[in-house]
Amino acid sequence: MRITRLAAVFGAMTMALTVAACGGDDSGSSGGSGSGASGIVGKAEKDKKLTIGVKADQPGLGLQTGSTYTGFDIEIGKLIAKGLGVEESGITWKTTVSANREPYIQQGQVDIVVATYTINDERKQKVNFGGPYYIAGQDLLVPTASTITGPDALAGKKVCSVSGSTPAKRIQTDYKSAQLQQFDSYSKCVTALAGGQVDAVTTDDIILAGYAAQEQYAGKFKVVGKPFSTEPYGIGLKKDDTAGCNKINDILKAAAADGSYKKAWDDTLGKSGKAAADLDVSKLTNCS
Amino acid sequence: MSTDAVLYDHPGPRARARNRIFTVVFGIALVALLYWIYHRFDVKGQWAGTLWKPFTQSSTWTDYILPGLKGTLQAAAIAMVLSLAFGILFAVGRLSDHRWVRIPAGIVVEFFRAVPLLLMMFFIFFGIPFVTEQPMSPLWAVVIALTLYNGSVLAEAFRAGVRSVPPGQSEAAYAIGMRKGQVMGQILIPQAARAMLPVIVSQLVVLVKDTALGYIISYNELLQMGVNNVAANFGNVIQAAMVAAAIYIAVNATLTAVAGWLSKRTRRSGKAPRTTRVLAGATDQTTGA
Amino acid sequence: MDVFSDADNLDVYVTGFLWILKLTLVGTLGAVVIGTLLAAFRVSPIPVLRGFGAAWVNIFRNTPLTLIVFFCYFGLYSTLGVVFSDDLELNNFWLGVVGLAVYTAAFVCEAIRSGINTVPPGQAEAARAIGMTFRQTLTMIVLPQAGRAVIAPLGSILIALCKNATIIGTIGLMESSNAMKELINSNGQAVFQIFFVFAGTFAVVLIPTGYGFGWLANKMAVKR
Numbered sequence: 001m002r003i004t005r006l007a008a009v010f011g012a013m014t015m016a017l018t019v020a021a022c023g024g025d026d027s028g029s030s031g032g033s034g035s036g037a038s039g040i041v042g043k044a045e046k047d048k049k050l051t052i053g054v055k056a057d058q059p060g061l062g063l064q065t066g067s068t069y070t071g072f073d074i075e076i077g078k079l080i081a082k083g084l085g086v087e088e089s090g091i092t093w094k095t096t097v098s099a100n101r102e103p104y105i106q107q108g109q110v111d112i113v114v115a116t117y118t119i120n121d122e123r124k125q126k127v128n129f130g131g132p133y134y135i136a137g138q139d140l141l142v143p144t145a146s147t148i149t150g151p152d153a154l155a156g157k158k159v160c161s162v163s164g165s166t167p168a169k170r171i172q173t174d175y176k177s178a179q180l181q182q183f184d185s186y187s188k189c190v191t192a193l194a195g196g197q198v199d200a201v202t203t204d205d206i207i208l209a210g211y212a213a214q215e216q217y218a219g220k221f222k223v224v225g226k227p228f229s230t231e232p233y234g235i236g237l238k239k240d241d242t243a244g245c246n247k248i249n250d251i252l253k254a255a256a257a258d259g260s261y262k263k264a265w266d267d268t269l270g271k272s273g274k275a276a277a278d279l280d281v282s283k284l285t286n287c288s
Numbered sequence: 289m290s291t292d293a294v295l296y297d298h299p300g301p302r303a304r305a306r307n308r309i310f311t312v313v314f315g316i317a318l319v320a321l322l323y324w325i326y327h328r329f330d331v332k333g334q335w336a337g338t339l340w341k342p343f344t345q346s347s348t349w350t351d352y353i354l355p356g357l358k359g360t361l362q363a364a365a366i367a368m369v370l371s372l373a374f375g376i377l378f379a380v381g382r383l384s385d386h387r388w389v390r391i392p393a394g395i396v397v398e399f400f401r402a403v404p405l406l407l408m409m410f411f412i413f414f415g416i417p418f419v420t421e422q423p424m425s426p427l428w429a430v431v432i433a434l435t436l437y438n439g440s441v442l443a444e445a446f447r448a449g450v451r452s453v454p455p456g457q458s459e460a461a462y463a464i465g466m467r468k469g470q471v472m473g474q475i476l477i478p479q480a481a482r483a484m485l486p487v488i489v490s491q492l493v494v495l496v497k498d499t500a501l502g503y504i505i506s507y508n509e510l511l512q513m514g515v516n517n518v519a520a521n522f523g524n525v526i527q528a529a530m531v532a533a534a535i536y537i538a539v540n541a542t543l544t545a546v547a548g549w550l551s552k553r554t555r556r557s558g559k560a561p562r563t564t565r566v567l568a569g570a571t572d573q574t575t576g577a
Numbered sequence: 578m579d580v581f582s583d584a585d586n587l588d589v590y591v592t593g594f595l596w597i598l599k600l601t602l603v604g605t606l607g608a609v610v611i612g613t614l615l616a617a618f619r620v621s622p623i624p625v626l627r628g629f630g631a632a633w634v635n636i637f638r639n640t641p642l643t644l645i646v647f648f649c650y651f652g653l654y655s656t657l658g659v660v661f662s663d664d665l666e667l668n669n670f671w672l673g674v675v676g677l678a679v680y681t682a683a684f685v686c687e688a689i690r691s692g693i694n695t696v697p698p699g700q701a702e703a704a705r706a707i708g709m710t711f712r713q714t715l716t717m718i719v720l721p722q723a724g725r726a727v728i729a730p731l732g733s734i735l736i737a738l739c740k741n742a743t744i745i746g747t748i749g750l751m752e753s754s755n756a757m758k759e760l761i762n763s764n765g766q767a768v769f770q771i772f773f774v775f776a777g778t779f780a781v782v783l784i785p786t787g788y789g790f791g792w793l794a795n796k797m798a799v800k801r
Contacts, residue, residue, distance in 0.1 A: 057520040065521060066351035097506040100413075100423070107423040158665050163749060164758050179665040182749035184503060187519040188651075191526065195332070195655040216338065216523040295701050295719065296622050296711035303622075311625045318629065328657045402783040403776040404740040406754045411772040414761060418768060493639065500641035501744070504754075511643060526651050533640050533648075540639035 039241035040111050044084035052077040053096035053110035053236075057185060060210025060269045061116055069093045071210070075264035076133055077114045080235065083251030098165065102126045105236050112248070113236035116207060118166070119285065128241055129234030129285050130248030133261075134277065137227025138167050139205035141193065141212060143220065148200055150226040154178035157199040160189035167203045170229065186211065194220065204231050206269065213271055234285065245287035253281045339524040343531055348518065356513025357535060363427060363509060364496045367434035371495065372488075374439025379446035379480075380472055393443075400440040406501055409433040413505040426507035430499060438495045445487045449480025482554050489547035493540045500536075510535060580767045581774060586760055593756030594778060600673055600742035600752065605735055607678030612685025613720075619690055622711055630686065637683040642744045646676040650748045666750065673745035681738045688730040692723035725797045732790025736783050753778075 044050055054073050055062035061071040074093070081091050096104055096115050104110045105127045116136070119129045140159075142148045148157065155177035161168040163182035171180050181198050183189050189201045190211050201208065205227055212221045237244050255261040256279035299307060329335060342348040381393030400408070413429035453476050461471045481488070502509045503516070514532045519525035580586050618630035637645065649672040653659045661671035696719050704714040743754035751759075757775045761768050 057517055059520060063520060064517060066347060095506070095508075100506075103417055103423050107417070107421070109423050163746070163755055164762050180749075181665055181669075182755070184747060185516045185520070187516060187523065187525055190523070191519070191651065192655065194523075195651075197650075197655050214523055295620055295714055297705055299622060307623050310623050314623070314625050314629070318625070325657065332656045334656060398784050398787075399776075399780055402736075402740075402780040402787070404743040404754065404779060406743045406746070407757055407772065407775055407779075410754070410758060410761075411768070411776070415768040415772055497639070497641040500643045503643065504758075511641070515647075526656070529644055529647055529651070533644050536641060536644070537636060537639040541635065544639075 040237060040244035041084065041247050043111065044081075044086050047090075048086055049090045049092065050081045050084065050086045050112070051092040051094055051110045052081070053094050053101060053104050053113040053115055055097075055115045056095040057187065058116065058207055058210055059214050060271075061207060062114075063210075064095065070268070072134075072206070072264060072268040073114045073116065075268055076235070077112070079255050079260060079264060080112065080114070080130075080248055080251055083254065084247065098162075101236060105238060108238075111237065112244075116204060117234055117236050118204075118231040119234035123236075126239060127236045128239050128245045128287060129236055130245045130287070131234040131252060131285065132232035132283060133235065133252055133279060134206065134233045135280075135283075136204040136206045136231040136233055138170060138202060138229040138231065139208055139227045140224040141190070141201040141208040141221050142199065142224060143193065143196075144222050146199065146222075148224065150224060151175055151202075151228045154200065158197070160192055160198040160201045161203055162186060162189070165203065167229075171202060190217070190221075200224075206233075209269055213269070232283070242287050245285070249284045249287065252279060252284065255279070256281055334526055339522070339527045342518065342522045342524065343527070348522075352518050352521075353510070353514045353531070353535070356508060356510040356517075357539075359427075359502075359507065359513065360496070360499045360509040361539075363430045363434070363499045363502065363507065367431045367438065367495055367499075368492055370431065370435040371437075371439035371442055374435055375442025375446050376477060378439065378443035379450065380477075382443065382447055383450060383472075385468075397440045397443050400436045401444070403437075405433055405437050405498055406504060408437060409501055410504055426502065426505050429505055430502040430507045430509075433501075434495055434498055438491055438498075441491055442488060445484045445491065446477070446480055449484035450476045452483050453479045485547065485551045485554065489544065489551075492547075493543055496540055496543065497536065580760060580764045580771055586764070589751070589756045589759060590753075590774070592751060593753035593775075596670070596745075596750055596752040597739065597742045599670065600677060600745055600750075601735075601739040603674045604677035604681065604738055604742065607674060608681035608685050608734075608738060609731075611678055611682035613689060615682055615686035616689035616693070617715060619686065620693060620715070633679075634683045634686055637680050638687070640680075642676065642680050642741055643747055645680050646673060646745060646747055649673070649676040669745075669748050669750050672748060673742075673750055677738060677741060677745065681734060681741070684734045684737075685731065688727050688734060689720075689723060691730070692727035693719055695726040696722045725794075728797055729790060729794035732787065732794065736787055736790075739783060740779065 040050070054069055054071075054077060056064035056069070058071065062069060062073040063071050077091065077093075078088060081088070094104070094110050096110065096113060098115075101113050101115060101117060102123060105113055112130075113127075117123075117129075118136075119132055123129070140148060140151065140154075148154065151174075154171075154175050156179070158179045158181055159171055159175075160181040160183065161171065163184060168180060168182055171178055181189070181192065183192070186201065186203065186207065189198065192198045193201050194217065201211075205223055205225075208223045211217060212223055235248050237248070252261070255264075261279050297303075333339075378393050378397050381389050382397060384390045384393070409429055412432050413424050413426065416429075417424050450472075457475055457479065458471050461475045466474070499507075499509050500511045503511045506512060510532050514535070515525060515528045518528040522528075581590060615630045615633055618626040619634075621627060650669070653675065654668070654672055660668065662668040700718055700722065701714055704718040709717070743752055746752050746755040749755075753775055757771060760771045764771065
C-alpha cells in the first residue's frame, strides 16, 4: 500500500514537471504576433477600453475605497489610458498582488499593470516594461522620535515587512543583525510600529510615505530618507508588445512636459509634503 | 442533559454552600480578568472613538465588510456543495468491491486529509497555472482547496456512517432485488448521512472558518476586505479584527443552531438509527482544521 | 533543477518543519491540559464554570485560527503586554503556541465531553452510591473510561493541530508554509517539486500517525 502511494506521488511529480517544462516552451512561441494591432495600442483604438492591474491596499499609491481606487499609481494609469484615447469610464481596475502580476499580464487578465512594479531583469524575461515613471528605494519608517538613522543602525532592532517580499529578503541577507518580523500586509506592520512592538517598517520609500501621510498617523512617523536600494517603477505589459511599450513611454514624456505628471503627484503622494521628483525621460526603457 | 443528575449527588446544604463559594471566587476572578483586559485596551487607546467610528458609517459596511462577507459565504457555499459531492463519491469509491477503484480513492482521501490547507491553496493558485496556462482565479483556488480537504474528511465520515448501518439493511435490500448502486444510493447513504449529521455540520463550520485562509492568495473574503482593506483605509486593524471575529462567530453559531434543529427534526421522525443511551447531550466530534 | 540539493534551501525546509514539530508538541500539551480542564468545567455542578466552558468552546471553535493568532499578537502581546521572550522569533513561537492551544482546547473539550457520554450512566451512579464526590467520580471512574473512547477523535484533533501549525506563519514565524512560499518565490520553475516535497513530508508523517491512533483506539476500546 505504502509503495503504491509513494509511486503515485512520484509519478504525479514527474508528470507535472514534464508538463510544466513543455508549457514554458509553448508560451514563448505561441504569442508571437502580439505587437501591432493586437497590442494595447490596437486594443485601445478598437474597443476604447483598458484593464489596468493595480494595488488595492497601499495608501497614496493604489488604495481601494469601495469600488473606486485612489493613489499615484491610479493617476498614472489614467494618464496612460488618456494617452491611448481611452476615457476614464472605459478603464476597468483590477486588484493585483505582488505575486500574480506577471501571470496576469502573460495570461491577458490585465492589459497593463501599474502597481509599485519594480523593473528588474528576472521580470523582464516574462513581461515588457514602459517607464520607469518613478524611482523608489527601500527605506525605513520609524516613530518621529526614533534614533534610527539608516539600515546600518538596525542591529538588534526589530524590523517589519511583508512576508516573502524583496525588502524582507534584503534585510535577511544584507542586514542579518536586525530581527525581522513578517506579516501579510503593511497595515499590520504599521500597527505594530504604532504599538511599539517593532522599531521600524521597511519597504519602498514611496509606500512608506503613503502610510505616513494617513491622517490617523499624522505626526507619529517619519520616513528616514536614506534609500538603500533602487526600485525603478515600471508599467508592465505583454512581452512582445513593443509598440505598446513605446507608446507608453511617449505618453510619459508628454506628461512630464505638460505638467500632468506633476499634477498626478501633487494630488496624491504630494500631500505627504514630499515634492515631486522630475520624471527623468532619459532613463525610460528601450522596450526591447 | 442528564449529566447533572448522574455525575454528582443533588447538593445538600454543605455542598450548596461550597458551590456558592466557588461561584463567587471564580466569578470575581473572571470579572477581574475581563476588567483588566478592558483596562489595558483602554490604556492603549484601543476604545478611542476615531478607531471605531468607521464601523458606524454605512459605507464601511457596504464597501468592505459586506462584500467580504459575501466572498466568504460564496466560497463556503460552493465548496460545501462540492465537498459533499466529493465526500459521497469517494466514500463510495473506498467501499467499492473493485481494488482498482478502492485503492486510488483511498490514496486521494488520505493524501488530501494529511496536507495542510494553506499549502494546498498556495499550490493551486501559483502551481496549477503552470500546467493549464490559465490564470487561477482566487475564488476557485479557495473552493478547490476547500473541496479537496473537506471532501476527503467528509468521505471518511460517510464511510464510517455507511459502516454503522446494520448489515441487515443492505441484506434486506439485496433480498428484494436491489442492485449495488440502488442499495448504496437509496438505503445506505441516506441513513449514513443522518447518523453522521453532527460530524458533517461541524465539518461545514470548519469549512466556513477555513475560507479565511484565502487571504494568502488575496481572495476577497472577510479577513482580506474587512480587516486588511479596512485597516489600510482607517488604520484600525485591531478593531476591524474584533468586528470580523464577531461576524464569524455569528455565522457559525447560526449554522450550528440550524443543524441542531435539523438533527432534532430527523430524530423525532424516528428515521435515524437508534443510538445507545448517553450521559450528556448530543455528541459532536470535529477535527478542528 | 534540484532545489533541495542547495544547502540554504534545505536549511529553510528543515527549519520550517522543526518549527512545526515544536509547535505541535508544545501546542498539544497545552491543548490537552486546557481541554480536559474545560471538559471538567462543562460537566461540573457549578453553573459559572459550566457557562465559562460553554462560552470558551463557542467563541474559540467558531473563530478562524488566523484571527485567534492575530489576537495573540495584537491583543495578548501588543495590547495586554504579555511578553514571552525578548527574542522576536521565540516570542512569536510562544504566541503561536497560545493561539493553537486555546483554539484546539475547545475541540479537545468537546471530544472529551462526548467521550464521557460513552461511559454508561450506571458507572457514575455506582460511584456515587459508594459515596464518591464529583471530583472522585470524574477522575477515578468516568475520565479513565472516557479517555479510551476519546483516543480516536483526539488523534484527528492532534493531526489537525499539526497541520494548523502552518497558520502560525501569519505572525511571521518561518514555519513550513512560509518556508514553502519562500522557496517557490526564489525557484518558481520548481513549484511542483517544492510542493510535493512539503506536502509529502506532512503525508508521510501524518498518514501513519492517523493509522496509529486508529490501531490504538481499537486496542484500548472498552469491551462492552
